[in-house]
Amino acid sequence: MEISYYISSWLFTLILALAPLFFLLILKQKCANTKHKLPPGQMGLPWLGETMDFYRAQQANRLFEDFVRPRIARHGKIFKTRLMGSPTVIVSGAEANRFFLSNEFKLVMSSWPSSSVRLMGKNSIMEKHGEQHRHVHGLIASSLGSSSAESLVPKLSKLVQRHLDAHWSGQERIYLYNFTKNLTFHIVFECLLGIDVELGMKEIFERVLEGVFAPPVTVPGTRFSRAMRARKEIERMLVRIVRKKKEEMDRKNLGGGGGGSEEGGAVLLPRYVAAMLRGEMSEEEVIDNIVLLVFAAYDTTSFAIAMTFRMLAHHPNCYQLLLKEHMDVKSRKGEGEDISGEDIKKMSYTWKVARESIRLFPPIFGSFRKAIVDIEYEGFTIPKGWKVLWTTYGTHYDPEHFQDPMSFNPDRFEEAMPPYVYVPFGGGPRVCAGSQLARMNILVLVHHVVTRYDWSLIHPDEPITVDPLPFPVHGMPMRISPK
Numbered sequence: 001m002e003i004s005y006y007i008s009s010w011l012f013t014l015i016l017a018l019a020p021l022f023f024l025l026i027l028k029q030k031c032a033n034t035k036h037k038l039p040p041g042q043m044g045l046p047w048l049g050e051t052m053d054f055y056r057a058q059q060a061n062r063l064f065e066d067f068v069r070p071r072i073a074r075h076g077k078i079f080k081t082r083l084m085g086s087p088t089v090i091v092s093g094a095e096a097n098r099f100f101l102s103n104e105f106k107l108v109m110s111s112w113p114s115s116s117v118r119l120m121g122k123n124s125i126m127e128k129h130g131e132q133h134r135h136v137h138g139l140i141a142s143s144l145g146s147s148s149a150e151s152l153v154p155k156l157s158k159l160v161q162r163h164l165d166a167h168w169s170g171q172e173r174i175y176l177y178n179f180t181k182n183l184t185f186h187i188v189f190e191c192l193l194g195i196d197v198e199l200g201m202k203e204i205f206e207r208v209l210e211g212v213f214a215p216p217v218t219v220p221g222t223r224f225s226r227a228m229r230a231r232k233e234i235e236r237m238l239v240r241i242v243r244k245k246k247e248e249m250d251r252k253n254l255g256g257g258g259g260g261s262e263e264g265g266a267v268l269l270p271r272y273v274a275a276m277l278r279g280e281m282s283e284e285e286v287i288d289n290i291v292l293l294v295f296a297a298y299d300t301t302s303f304a305i306a307m308t309f310r311m312l313a314h315h316p317n318c319y320q321l322l323l324k325e326h327m328d329v330k331s332r333k334g335e336g337e338d339i340s341g342e343d344i345k346k347m348s349y350t351w352k353v354a355r356e357s358i359r360l361f362p363p364i365f366g367s368f369r370k371a372i373v374d375i376e377y378e379g380f381t382i383p384k385g386w387k388v389l390w391t392t393y394g395t396h397y398d399p400e401h402f403q404d405p406m407s408f409n410p411d412r413f414e415e416a417m418p419p420y421v422y423v424p425f426g427g428g429p430r431v432c433a434g435s436q437l438a439r440m441n442i443l444v445l446v447h448h449v450v451t452r453y454d455w456s457l458i459h460p461d462e463p464i465t466v467d468p469l470p471f472p473v474h475g476m477p478m479r480i481s482p483k
Contacts, residue, residue, distance in 0.1 A: 036381035041079035049082020064393035092394030101428030108369035121288025149436035150341030194267035300363035366391035
């Protein structure tokens with residue numbers, strides 16, 4: 001009884017103390033509404049807003065269905081809310097994607113949580129803007145354009161086969177999602193960067209990635225604290241690798257003037273170091289961008305591969321068409337002859353299957369931007385400093401762009417997609433520079449799996465959860481047997 005009385009008294013005192021603050025916030029909001037015609041929507045409680053509803057829907061992997069879509073039905077394709085303390089406008093549709101993604105650096109700028117910035121590094125491309133961003137993005141894009149990525153196919157193919165031999169041979173069950181995470185990690189380091197994976201490196205990177213979206217609390221034992229310690233370990237390791245490469249290139253006189261054959265290849269680390277030698281990048285920028293590349297590719301590509309196999313398991317007719325495509329490619333190869341970039345071009349149906357799988361299960365929900373000026377859009381004002389969230393689902397699940405959008409139909413990609421409709425890799429200046437590497441990764445792995453193994457999913461309808469990126473809760477176990 002005394003405890004109940006104490007709690008009631010405490011709550012009453014707290015409400016009285018906070019009442020003036022609530023009143024001021026409501027008054028401030030009303031003043032803002034009279035000054036600007038804000039988008040419709042509910043801001044919810046001060047600071048907290050609708051964050052809990054947002055997180056609940058996200059964890060169930062129903063963020064669009066349970067949070068965004070009901071508000072679109074109520075308010076339209078642009079509405080306001082409050083998330084994690086920030087007034088936020090959520091937009092949907094191809095025109096919204098075009099407007100906000102193409103106006104990066106002009107009207108909006110990328111907005112990441114402080115924990116992400118501290119772990120990825122303030123010198124990474126995610127924190128670069130304007131000319132600095134274009135320079136680093138150009139280095140990655142030139143290494144991973146269509147022709148450059150295709151030149152990586154033989155090396156990538158050998159790596160995939162080596163991992164299949166090591167982890168699949170003699171096994172009756174494997175965990176596809178976990179396997180692809182390990183494989184993708186090696187592909188990023190060995191094929192893209194040209195760095196040998198050292199013992200324990202993957203586990204240290206995983207500890208970094210676990211804290212990317214965690215609250216930035218440095219108390220020992222927290223996820224963010226563990227991630228920061230791992231980040232320091234990674235940094236020491238990468239400093240040693242980068243400096244060794246710098247010494248090698250100094251000796252070969254690469255990167256001083258016009259560069260050399262290594263700099264002109266598809267491997268990215270020599271390009272970074274060459275830029276460092278020319279004074280265009282600092283050592284910190286090189287290291288931060290390596291960490292970011294791992295983060296960008298690790299979970300996203302693995303999830304895309306897992307969902308491709310999930311949809312093939314659900315649609316055996318599509319699998320038979322895909323299998324024929326790969327057996328035809330294999331039949332044209334001599335004994336021991338590996339696949340090439342030209343063979344990849346013959347896997348058009350496989351890429352349609354993968355694209356449709358990624359449409360239905362995009363690895364990213366969307367991303368936040370921050371208004372750097374007052375923005376006039378669709379008759380509303382988005383005040384400077386407010387966040388803007390665009391979503392992949394806003395077009396991927398829209399019947400205006402995809403007839404019967406929840407059905408699996410790879411042939412819908414027979415025709416070219418209008419710009420900013422299919423956006424799993426984003427768009428505008430910050431479009432994912434590694435999309436071609438992801439494509440090669442998916443196609444090469446699918447080729448070797450379906451031509452070497454019969455397989456089936458143990459849980460065909462395995463639940464998908466989000467933390468903060470989507471993943472199959474059981475790791476996608478598969479039964480396998482050699483052909």
